[in-house]
Amino acid sequence: MKITQIMLSKGFGGAERYFTDLSVALAERGHAVQVICHKRFQELKRLKAVPGIYTETLSVLGWWDPLAQYSIKQVVKKFSPDLIHAHLARAAYIAGKTARKFNIPLVVKTHNYVNLKYYQDVSFFIATTNDQRHYLLENDVSKDDIEVIPNFSLFPGVECIKAVNRNHIVFASYGRMVSKKGFEILLNAFQELISSGINARLMIGGDGPERKPLQRLCNRLGLDKQVTFQGWLKDVEGFLSDADIFVMPSLLEPFGIAILEAMSCGMPIITTKTKGPMEILDDNQAYFVEAGNVASLVAAMKYVVLNREEATVRAARGLDRYKNHYSGYVVIPRIEQAYRELCDVKS
Template sequence: MKILNIMLSHDLGGIQQAFLDYNTALGMQKIEVINITSYKAKINSFLHKQNLKLPNIVPFDLLSVLILKYIIHKTKPDIIIAHGNRAINFSKFAKSQNIKLIGIAHNYSLKGLRKCDFVITLTHHMKEFLLKNNFAESRICILPNMINIAKDFTPNKTYRKPIVIGVLARFVAKKGVDVFINAIKILKEKKYDIQAVIGGSGEEEDNLIALARKLNLQDQISFTGWVNDRDKFFKQIDIFCLPSLHEPFGIIVLEAMEASVPIVSTDTEGPAEILTHLQDGLICKAGSSEDLAEKIVYLIENPIKAKEFSKNAYLTLKQNYDIKVVSEKLQHILESFNKILAPTDSINSFTLEFL
C-alpha cells in the first residue's frame, strides 16, 4: 500500500504535528509514504526524508493542482490522506477517481470533509457532529492524535518555590490565554507564591502582554515567545494549564502527560475525552477564570493527589495515544478503506456545494 500524505499550511501547530506523526506512524507499519507540503511551510525542516513541495500561493492555485496531478500520476498512491481544507481541495481536483481521499477532521469545518471519500475523526464528539450533519457512518472512523513516547514517568519530587504554572498556545482568542492571565490575578490576590510562564506567539500577543501589565502581573508572568524545545519548557514548570475556549483535540495535552506534569484543562471537546476529571487531571469550565484558579489551587494544596493524577495520565497516554498503538490502528483503518469502493455520494456532495 502506498500513501500520499499532504498538508499545505505554512505555520506550526497541532495539524502540522499530526501530519508529522502520520508520516512516522505509517513508516512504523512499513507503508510507503509520499509527503507533500508547501515550499514555505515551516514544517519542512522537521521532515527527515525529502518531501515534495507545491507553490501553494493562493487558496486555489491552479499551478499547484497541476503539479499535484503530475505527482499523483507518477507515484500512483492507493490512498491520499489530506490534512486541512486546502490539501483536500487540491487533492480532490488532482486525483483520479479510483484513488481514495481520506480527510482528517482536525476541526469542525465540514466543507472540505464533504469532498472526501472517508473521514477520520479525532474524537467521538467529532464523529457525532459529523453524523448530525448527514455524514454516512460507514465513511467515518475514529482515530486520536498520537505521540511518540520517549520518556519514562518522571514527576517533580516537590513543587518549586515559587510554584511555576505553564501555558503553551497560539495567541489567538479561542486559546483562552486571557482567561489564564485573569486566573493568575486571582491567585496573586489570594497570596499564592506563583510564577506563570506563557509560551507562544500570534495575533493576540500585544493584547495579552497589555492585559498582564494592566493587571499588574509583570512580576508574576513571563512571555517566552514561540517554544521549539518543549521538553525544556515542561521541565521548568510544576503545573500545566490548557485554558482553551474551543479545542477539537489538543496534542499539547498529550505532551504534558508525557512530561509527567499535572494538568488543568477546560471542558472543551478534545481534552474532555482525553482526561478524566479527578483521575488523570482536573477539568474546569471553559471561559471561567475563577474555576481555572480554583482547580490550580487544588493542585497546589494537594501535591500528592497531583502526582497521582500525573501517574494516571501517563498510563492513559501509553494505553491510548502511544504512536506504537495508534499506528497499528491506522494501518487497519487504511486496509479497511482500501478494500471499499470510493462512495459516489462524495462526488455528489462536492457538486451540490456549487449549485
C-alpha cells in the same frame, strides 16, 4: 505502502503538528511518504531530514487556486501513491479533485467540525473524537466511512511522576495565540493567584496574532517578572520539564494535542470543560474548570498547589491513560490498519 500526505497551511498548530508527526512516524515505519506542503511550512526542514519522506512544496492562494490544483495533480501522478491523506479544508478540496482523477482512495482527518462542502470525493474520514463522528453522521456521512482514531504524540512517556516543587510552583501553557485559546483568562487568573499569596511563575509558549495584546495585558497586570512568553517551542518536552503544572485555558478545544504532551510528561493538568479534553480525560486524571471563568480557574490552580499529593496521583493516572490510548506506539498502527483496509476495498 506509498502514501501521500497533504497539508497546505504554512503555520503550525495542532493539525500541522499531527500532519508532521504522522508523516515522520510512517516513514520511520518503512512506508514511502510523499509530503505536499506550503513552501513556507514551518516544519519543512524537519520533514526534509527524514529518510523515506519525499517533499513537494508550493504556494497556495486558496482552495480554488487552479495552479495549485494542477501542480498537485502532477506530483501525485508521478509518485503514484496507494492512497492520499489530506488535512484541513484547503488540502481536502484539492486532494478530492486529484483522487477522483486518478482513482486513488482519499482519507481525510477531521481536525475540527469541518465544512463538508470542501470534503468531496472522500473515501474515508478519520474523526478525532466521538463528538466529531456524531457531527459527520448528522451531516449524512455513512457510518461505514468513519472511524474514530484520536490524535497522538510521539513522546515516549516518562517513567515516573515528578514531585511538584513545594516552594516555587511553575505553571505552563502553550498553543497558538488566538482568542479562543483563552490566554487572556489565564493571565487574569494567574494575577489573582499571585495576589492571594501563592509563590508561582507562568511560562507561556506559542505565537500568533494575540501575542502582543497578551504581553500588554501582562504588563498592565504587573506580571512581567512572573510571566515569560517563550514563542514557538522547538523543544516541547524540555519546556514542560521545567514546569510543575499544565494549564489549558481554551474557550473552544476540539481535541488538544498539548494535553497529550502534558500527560506524557506526567504533569498535573488543569483544563477547561471543552469537548476534546473532556473526551481525553476525566475527573480522576485532571482538574476541570468552566471555560472563560476566571474564578473557576483561580480556584483550581490554588487547589492543585495546596493538594500536591492528590495532584500527583491524578497525574500518574493521566500518564497511564496516555501510554495505553494516545501514544504513537498505540495510535499509528490503527491508522496503518485503516489505510490497509481502504486499499483492500479498492483492489
